[in-house]
Amino acid sequence: MAGFRSLARQVRDSRCDLALRRYSLRKCLERFAPYGHRATWDHLCSRAGFDPEDRSPDPARLVAALEELEEARSVWLAYEAEFARRRKKEKHDGLRRPGSVDDWHRLTWGGFGVAWCDDPRVHPRAPLAEVLRRLISALEREPGDHCPVCGGERLTWRYDLAHEPSSGPVCVDCGIVVPRPVLTPQALAAARRERRMLVSA
Numbered sequence: 001m002a003g004f005r006s007l008a009r010q011v012r013d014s015r016c017d018l019a020l021r022r023y024s025l026r027k028c029l030e031r032f033a034p035y036g037h038r039a040t041w042d043h044l045c046s047r048a049g050f051d052p053e054d055r056s057p058d059p060a061r062l063v064a065a066l067e068e069l070e071e072a073r074s075v076w077l078a079y080e081a082e083f084a085r086r087r088k089k090e091k092h093d094g095l096r097r098p099g100s101v102d103d104w105h106r107l108t109w110g111g112f113g114v115a116w117c118d119d120p121r122v123h124p125r126a127p128l129a130e131v132l133r134r135l136i137s138a139l140e141r142e143p144g145d146h147c148p149v150c151g152g153e154r155l156t157w158r159y160d161l162a163h164e165p166s167s168g169p170v171c172v173d174c175g176i177v178v179p180r181p182v183l184t185p186q187a188l189a190a191a192r193r194e195r196r197m198l199v200s201a
């Protein structure tokens, strides 16, 4: 199975067939896709200015989409390396973290679905790297009450998500599943109530 870097080389390779280069970019998303495969593809295409269904996009736009993905990936991998280092030290010092942060990391290691968007057309508009920076700073501070990416206040509980965990608080504004560790117990409870209100409405 080709790794992210060799797939990225294929995307840039002007000797390759354009359809293959596009295919290689899609394969990159199997390695790293913060919103999930389909939503991340939709995001990259709209930011780089080509249609998600376009089989032979402008090569410069294809490379621009790759660059956005690569920048986001380097932001995320640096965070994971730091997290692993800190975790190892804490273990060594006999400290224990609250379980939920570790549980969340186990499900998202490598960066797939860290900001899962269940509807592939609803995702944050900011550059992917910027979205991840906002998410990371939220993971590193005390839990809050808002969406860490767009600051939205309306969170609603959703079930049957096509990703683990299969239920969770979703930001009504930008569409991400908000990682539970970044929310206060009160915000989580409010999101669950919001769900009930929608159901009974």
Ligand SMILES: [Zn+2]
Pocket (backbone or CB within 6 Å): 147, 148, 149, 150, 151, 152, 171, 172, 173, 174, 175, 176
């Ligand atoms: Zn949001």
